[in-house]
Amino acid sequence: MAIQRTQKKAGKSESLTIRLDPKMRFALEFVARLNGQTITKVIERAVTEAADRTKVDDGGNGYxxxxxxxxxxxxxxxxxxxxxxxxxTHPSFEEEEMLDFVRQHWKIFSVDQKLSYLRRENIEIIWPLMPTLLDTWRETKASPDRSKAASMMQAALLKAGMTPKAWAVPHIPDPGLDNEIPF
Structure with a gap:
């Protein structure tokens, strides 16, 4: 099955070209006709139902x-x-490298080092720059200029109107500790 993806409009929808034998094409048109749906809607619902049933292994942790x-x-x-x-989810080498970059610069991407609470505003500003940032990081991480990628991210955030608070680490009280001073 050949798949071709082209983006129509940024963030709206994408076109997907697939090859179907005549029998599958007829079955798809038949389901669409009986349900009063478009072929696209039949495919979307089938994929959503299949994706809802597909689970990621929880590692036996009880969750x-x-x-x-x-x-x-x-x-x-x-x-x-x-x-x-x-x-x-079997990340690729490129995804693992990107994650290493994010972990190295976690203060810009997240509130915590475990990346549990991501900083959406920062990510949306920085993400379009990721290919350039990763290239810069690869070239400079073992050099005296290793903070160049971080400087580029901070400059982009400042240009977008963000203040240095956008990458400051907030104080998050430990819920296991009594935060009151005992007097």
Whole structure:
């Protein structure tokens, strides 16, 4: 099956070209006709139902297994980070390298070092620059100019009107500790 993807409008929808034998094409048109739907809607619903049933192995930790909805986010950068963080999604080398970059610069991308609370505003500003940032990081991480990528990200955030608070680490009280002073 050949698949070709072309983006129509940024963020709206994409075109997908698939090859179907005549029998499958007829079956698809038949379902669409009986349900009063477009072929696109039949495919979307079938894929959504299949994706809802497909679970990511929870490693036997007792939690509910995740499906695609646990990783979906309208922000491409947030989605990419969530997928790369989970070894069960089999990240590629490029995704692992991107995640290493994000972890090295976690203060810009997240509130915490575990990347549990991502900074969406920062990610949306920085994500379009990621190919350039990764190239710069690769070239400079073993040199005296190793903070060049971080400087580029901070400059982009400042240009977008963000203040240095956008990459400051906030104080998050430990819920296991009594935060009151005992007197």
């Amino acid at each position: 509910d297994a995740a499906n695609w909805r646990n990783y979906w986010d309208v922000s491409e950068g947030v989605r990419a980070i969530k997928l790369a963080k989970d070894e069960n």
